[in-house]
Amino acid sequence: MKIAIAQLNYHIGNFALNSSKIIDCIRKSKAESADLVVFSELSVTGYYPHDLLERKEFIEQSNQTLHEIASHCKGIAAIVGGPSINPEPRGKKLFNSAFFMNNGTIQHVVSKSLLPTYDIFDEYRHFEPNKKFTVIDFGGKKLAVTICEDLWDEQETQNEFGREKLYQLSPLKELSALNPDLVINLSASPFSYNQENWRKNILVKNAIRYQLPILYVNQVGAQTELIFDGGSFYLDKNGTIQEELKYFEEDFRIIDTEIYSGMLQPETGYIEKIVDALILGIRDYFGKMGFRKATLGLSGGIDSALVLVLAVKALGAENVRVLLMPSRYSSDHSVEDALKLVMNLDVNYEIIPIQAMVDSFEQSLSEVFAGLPADLTEENIQARARGILLMAISNKFGNILLNTSNKSECAVGYGTLYGDMNGGLSVLGDVYKTDIFKMARWINSDHEIIPENTILKPPSAELRPDQKDTDSLPDYHILDQILFSYIELNLSPSEIIAKGFDENTVLRTVRMVNNNEYKRFQAPPILRISSKAFGFGRRMPLVARYS
Numbered sequence: 001m002k003i004a005i006a007q008l009n010y011h012i013g014n015f016a017l018n019s020s021k022i023i024d025c026i027r028k029s030k031a032e033s034a035d036l037v038v039f040s041e042l043s044v045t046g047y048y049p050h051d052l053l054e055r056k057e058f059i060e061q062s063n064q065t066l067h068e069i070a071s072h073c074k075g076i077a078a079i080v081g082g083p084s085i086n087p088e089p090r091g092k093k094l095f096n097s098a099f100f101m102n103n104g105t106i107q108h109v110v111s112k113s114l115l116p117t118y119d120i121f122d123e124y125r126h127f128e129p130n131k132k133f134t135v136i137d138f139g140g141k142k143l144a145v146t147i148c149e150d151l152w153d154e155q156e157t158q159n160e161f162g163r164e165k166l167y168q169l170s171p172l173k174e175l176s177a178l179n180p181d182l183v184i185n186l187s188a189s190p191f192s193y194n195q196e197n198w199r200k201n202i203l204v205k206n207a208i209r210y211q212l213p214i215l216y217v218n219q220v221g222a223q224t225e226l227i228f229d230g231g232s233f234y235l236d237k238n239g240t241i242q243e244e245l246k247y248f249e250e251d252f253r254i255i256d257t258e259i260y261s262g263m264l265q266p267e268t269g270y271i272e273k274i275v276d277a278l279i280l281g282i283r284d285y286f287g288k289m290g291f292r293k294a295t296l297g298l299s300g301g302i303d304s305a306l307v308l309v310l311a312v313k314a315l316g317a318e319n320v321r322v323l324l325m326p327s328r329y330s331s332d333h334s335v336e337d338a339l340k341l342v343m344n345l346d347v348n349y350e351i352i353p354i355q356a357m358v359d360s361f362e363q364s365l366s367e368v369f370a371g372l373p374a375d376l377t378e379e380n381i382q383a384r385a386r387g388i389l390l391m392a393i394s395n396k397f398g399n400i401l402l403n404t405s406n407k408s409e410c411a412v413g414y415g416t417l418y419g420d421m422n423g424g425l426s427v428l429g430d431v432y433k434t435d436i437f438k439m440a441r442w443i444n445s446d447h448e449i450i451p452e453n454t455i456l457k458p459p460s461a462e463l464r465p466d467q468k469d470t471d472s473l474p475d476y477h478i479l480d481q482i483l484f485s486y487i488e489l490n491l492s493p494s495e496i497i498a499k500g501f502d503e504n505t506v507l508r509t510v511r512m513v514n515n516n517e518y519k520r521f522q523a524p525p526i527l528r529i530s531s532k533a534f535g536f537g538r539r540m541p542l543v544a545r546y547s
Helices: 015-031 049-055 057-071 173-174 196-210 270-289 301-317 332-345 356-363 376-397 409-412 435-443 453-457 475-486 493-498 503-515 517-521
Strands: 002-006 036-038 075-087 094-102 105-111 136-140 143-146 182-186 214-217 220-223 226-229 233-235 239-242 250-258 292-298 320-324 348-351 400-403
Touching: 002 015, 002 453, 015 036, 015 057, 015 250, 036 356, 049 057, 057 075, 057 094, 057 105, 057 196, 057 250, 094 136, 105 143, 136 356, 136 435, 143 173, 143 435, 182 196, 196 214, 196 233, 196 270, 226 270, 233 320, 239 250, 270 301, 270 400, 270 435, 292 376, 301 435, 301 453, 301 503, 320 332, 320 376, 320 493, 332 348, 332 453, 376 400, 409 435, 409 475, 409 503, 435 453, 435 475, 475 493, 493 503
Parallel strands: 002 036, 036 075, 143 182, 182 214, 292 320, 292 400, 320 348
Antiparallel strands: 002 250, 075 094, 094 105, 136 143, 214 233, 220 226, 233 239
């Protein structure tokens, strides 16, 4: 059987665009003599529509679009993901379904059983789990159609990243009893640099366990925080990947389930994948929101330098504008480094010193603050003055402000609300500082783009004389290990201490994380590249007393 894999970038709620992409691929598949073309989970609506699924007109439009797509399935079959209506009076109103289309109509509807309710996922909020299993007879083959987690039914209570996975129902076990010839999986599996192999290993293990070939079709593209990396593939029954599609790009390939081309993707390191993911995240956020131009504050530090490089790669240098906003504490080399970078990238920039603004604020507050020593308040005034300038550029010219804070800073609250935490999108909010240095080195691997001095100099907010990040924080190589253990691995402070970290450092770090939840609640959306990003995937009460 010749099956086309359509790995596409969808836009949530954009039925015209999504259906156009799907219909184009159906026509292309037919022209290239494919028997069947497979699309990803909720491809008609885009993943994930959240409470749009509660709107009657949204579901009606989805149904109309599915029937329109089915009308093009003549001489070729297709499997398309979308919501279907639950005919039963009890339970949720919808199923998360796969629609098998042939001869111009929808002939079968197969629905998802294992609905994820962890991390960023909350499908049980909208969908009823399926409990009926069947195979589809097509082209002399029995097809077991599954949706995403239905293929991840490993009976394990916990993996190395703390994800609990104990299912009462095993769709693959149920389906294997029906003697299928092939398992087809429609997926919407987002990128996570520290779980990529975990996802692939589960599919390999299940192919071997059930002695069934598996066709895994993922989507690609970003939907605000979520970044889908593609990487669709075909596994034989021995768990060998025989065909693999591109990562972080749309792709299309027709495979023969009997004859393999052996086309696999080259292995790349996780740092390169993070760079690719963030570029895709920026590009799709702007494109799908209808934005074109970005702005950011360039300090001469490594975080803003990296965001600028990523923005230029995603949007083009002509669509990025930066401000250099030195204060009395900004070193000459910071300004020089920032200028060197904008020259390397050929972006528009302005230099607007903030000292007069800061002096004005301090003068206005002088009577209120009389007799009180300067402290963090005066430092934050500088950050907020910069935030005002950047938001003015955003408002006046329609440039969306990119936030440059990293995950290490976000975790411990090392940032100023309404200052350097401003922005429409947080580019590095899920990237630890130690990985930021690695990303900068990777970007400079062919030739110097980010000035070497920017990478080498000790990190500093430059809000007071000779300030260093380590004045307030542990060294990043220690801090990031503690944070990863606490946030991604979900370890307790005592468990982290038992790994050999200093007790006072661990307790202080954990206290900073817990005490700054209110700041993160007000942060811009963060591009997610890990298994546990701040935002939808980590919802903590603001008023909890837990440290």
